[in-house]
Amino acid sequence: MIQFLILLVGLFILATTGRKNHPGLEALRGWAYAHRGLHGNGIPENSMTAFREALDHGYGIELDIHLTKDGDLAVIHDCSLKRTVGADVKITDLTLAELSNYHLEGTEETIPTFHQVLDLYAGKAPLIIELKADGGNARQLVDTAVGAMVGYQGAWCMESFDPRCVYWLKKNHPEVIRGQLTENFFSQKSDLHPVIKFLLTHSLLNFLTQPDFVSYKFADRKATPANWLWKELWKLQSVTWTIRSQEDYDTALREGWIPIFENFRP
Numbered sequence: 001m002i003q004f005l006i007l008l009v010g011l012f013i014l015a016t017t018g019r020k021n022h023p024g025l026e027a028l029r030g031w032a033y034a035h036r037g038l039h040g041n042g043i044p045e046n047s048m049t050a051f052r053e054a055l056d057h058g059y060g061i062e063l064d065i066h067l068t069k070d071g072d073l074a075v076i077h078d079c080s081l082k083r084t085v086g087a088d089v090k091i092t093d094l095t096l097a098e099l100s101n102y103h104l105e106g107t108e109e110t111i112p113t114f115h116q117v118l119d120l121y122a123g124k125a126p127l128i129i130e131l132k133a134d135g136g137n138a139r140q141l142v143d144t145a146v147g148a149m150v151g152y153q154g155a156w157c158m159e160s161f162d163p164r165c166v167y168w169l170k171k172n173h174p175e176v177i178r179g180q181l182t183e184n185f186f187s188q189k190s191d192l193h194p195v196i197k198f199l200l201t202h203s204l205l206n207f208l209t210q211p212d213f214v215s216y217k218f219a220d221r222k223a224t225p226a227n228w229l230w231k232e233l234w235k236l237q238s239v240t241w242t243i244r245s246q247e248d249y250d251t252a253l254r255e256g257w258i259p260i261f262e263n264f265r266p
Helices: 001-014 023-029 048-056 097-101 113-122 138-148 164-172 194-201 225-235 246-254
Strands: 033-035 060-067 074-075 127-131 156-160 178-182 213-217 239-241 260-261
Touching: 001 097, 001 225, 023 138, 023 156, 033 048, 048 060, 048 113, 060 138, 074 113, 074 138, 097 213, 127 213, 138 164, 156 164, 156 213, 164 178, 178 239, 213 225, 239 246, 246 260
Parallel strands: 033 060, 033 260, 060 127, 127 156, 156 178, 178 213, 213 239, 239 260
Antiparallel strands: 060 074
16 A cells, blocks of 8 residues: 555656756746736737737736637637627637727727737747637647747747647647646636546646646645646746736745736736
8 A cells, every 4th residue: 555655656746747948948037927918907908009018018928829710810818709808709710800890898909810919029028828729729729829930039938728739839849838837726616527627736747748837826836746846846947827916926036936917017
């Protein structure tokens, strides 16, 4: 019985490993990242104005991308437009051209295309690009997103909650800095199977996806010993979201996390 427990603990430790020391990580450090742009006070999240504001104030950005019906990339967090636009329609059911028919949060802002954001930033500040897979399109999403970055001059990385995206990056685009997004999935309601919740909460798929960094929810960062393992034992880069106060921001820096923030300016 003791030997079995030792084996389980050993496997748990080994499962949290990843790929460390990607040379591109250094360019991502030392920045604060505005979550979905510098939004609020009438400026919608993931809007071109929010991204301009972040750039003007010297921040990097975290942004979310989805595949459109015609295989292009739209910048929006949810797969549905219901929360941000008030329309019960999915991004995967819209073409890129149709995005301009929908306005964000009752403003004149429309849903940006990924290329618009790339043209705006043009290497002036780093990007954390979250891949939002939907309906089994993880592989196409990853390939399209990486293809869009060809020739882009500047620091960037890609991350996803979906390990299939991170694994596809590892397998087919190993040059890309890749990150596993995660949190304590047991602290919220979710349709995920409990086994999947356990694996994701404790970063136990890292051995398959080999992330360069793990991006963990700030409030949950002490929820599992796995966070100490990948951060301190395996020395993976740590990123945290979403920081909403100067006190938490200072704590995150002191603990060695790259911070993603919103609702204040650090």
